[in-house]
Amino acid sequence: MSDIITTTGLCKQYGKVLRVKDLDLKVPEGVVYGFLGPNGAGKTTTMKMILSLARPTAGTITVFGKPVNSKNRLAILKNVGSLIESPSYYGHLTGVENLQILCALKGVSEKDIDRVLQIVRLENQKEKKVGQYSMGMKQRLGLACALLGNPKLLILDEPTNGLDPAGIQEMRELICSLPKQFGITVMVSSHLLSEIDQIADNVGIISNGGLVFQDTLPTLHERSRHSIAVRTLNNEAAARILGGQGISCRVQEDYLLLHRLPDNELAGYIYRLFERNIGVVRIEERHKSLEDIFLELTGTGVSL
Template sequence: MNNPVIKTNALSYYYSAQEKTLSEINLQVERGSIYGFLGPNGSGKTTTLSLILGLLDSPDGSIEIFGQHLHSNRIGVLKKIGSLIESPSLYAHLTAKENLNVYRAVYGASKARVEEVLHIVGLGDTGKKTVKKFSLGMKQRLSIALALLPDPELLILDEPSNGLDPAGIIELRELIKRLNREHGMTIVISSHLLGEVEKMVSHVGIILKGKMLFQGTLSDLQSFQRKGARLLINTSDNEKAFELLRDHQPEKAEENVSIAFHDLQQVANITRILTQHALDVYLVCPQKNDLEQLFIDLTSSQS
């Protein structure tokens, strides 16, 4: 990658002498990208992001941000970063604007910047409505507004969709895409929800038990997913279908037949074989890899 905004080299971390939380993480986030950092709870996502933000000390390996070593240029680097790692303290009895004004001096932001970020996150018309009357989605957007006060070049969000309802998740997704598209912001977003992250990111990193299993573009990930995708088939005679599809290395999956799935032409060929042998086809259903299955496949490929 050219001029990555974030580059870690063999980043490792121990919470104790006996407990190695991260093992040689080589993370690269390209400028202008939306980078999805994926992994189940406890996989090391938050620890990695906390190290990148200087919230944890004494890692092994190196961290470069904007081409500078974090620990020798910490203050200058962090001024260019906005982050939401844990929910910030919002004052329930204050309005959105009043909450931002509490933090404005900390970030050296102007009153005009407060108005600007409220507009960016869609809270510009909340007026005198206090935060205790906000929906969870509105509170999350206000938290992101806080992260945007310093007008950052890099935005880091740790599991921002946690607890949101479908409408809140859609609002958040559109906000992230707009920040990237209209404001040129590089964004790192961690999540355990592959299906949601796929709808907004350009690049993906997958971490499991403190180790990076995959890193690349979204199209690279989708190519890997297709390799492990399965096609579920149910017919009037599944035993016969199993024999007819021997060349496709079929497997029995409860009441269905399962085969490796590559493309739509393969689906057409299989359906033709079955109907030509007088079988009624009740179900032909592509099953993409979900995140859990991806972890299994990636772990198997590394063993």
């Protein structure tokens, strides 16, 4: 699978502060790539640089295998749709009239309007004035605008912001359907781990401007490895005995936490505790939640 977007050593400095640091992104073709990070991590700034809306301080960007520079920029952007920050519309015009204006600006045939309205399920509201649209309908219209001209790549910055739960669900379903049904690669940002968990195939996590994780979603899940929690009648003594056997463990609340072990090894260590007269009263398997992993990677609290 080739990469649709790659960035190498991408940096952006505002004033004296480096807000995006040495970013090496790889967005594979045909996936939903979730770009996750806490507020202010640098997601919008990065997306703006990919879209040539902000100039990188250093580094290179390649889209569709071509470097984004003054020579290639227009040809590349013709095949990219985007939804960055809240889009503005002519509220006194209908949905279809807003799309007609954009068709003229983008040089896209108006024949494309019915197709994009159908994808975002706004066909029945197309004659309504946009000023009377709900937030969810406005976001869907934004997605329709981004889809005009049949782009191969969509860059969506927090597209579910401000939507109610039903609107969020609808937007998620739409995003998930785009690669499979229309062959569109989607890069979508969010500060919500739960959201990326539900829609992304691949994930890039950015914290303080730097990339702290980039791989598939299942690989991120694999990090939520099990640990073993053992409760004994004397956890301090048990920790000393296991430590003496080279097993790293720590006491947390009423339990002794061990890294995951094969069953036969664990059985051997438990037997040794019995031999030393330490009663074992519980053995439990524990998982780290995705939130714990996000917290470890970013060193920040997670918004849920």
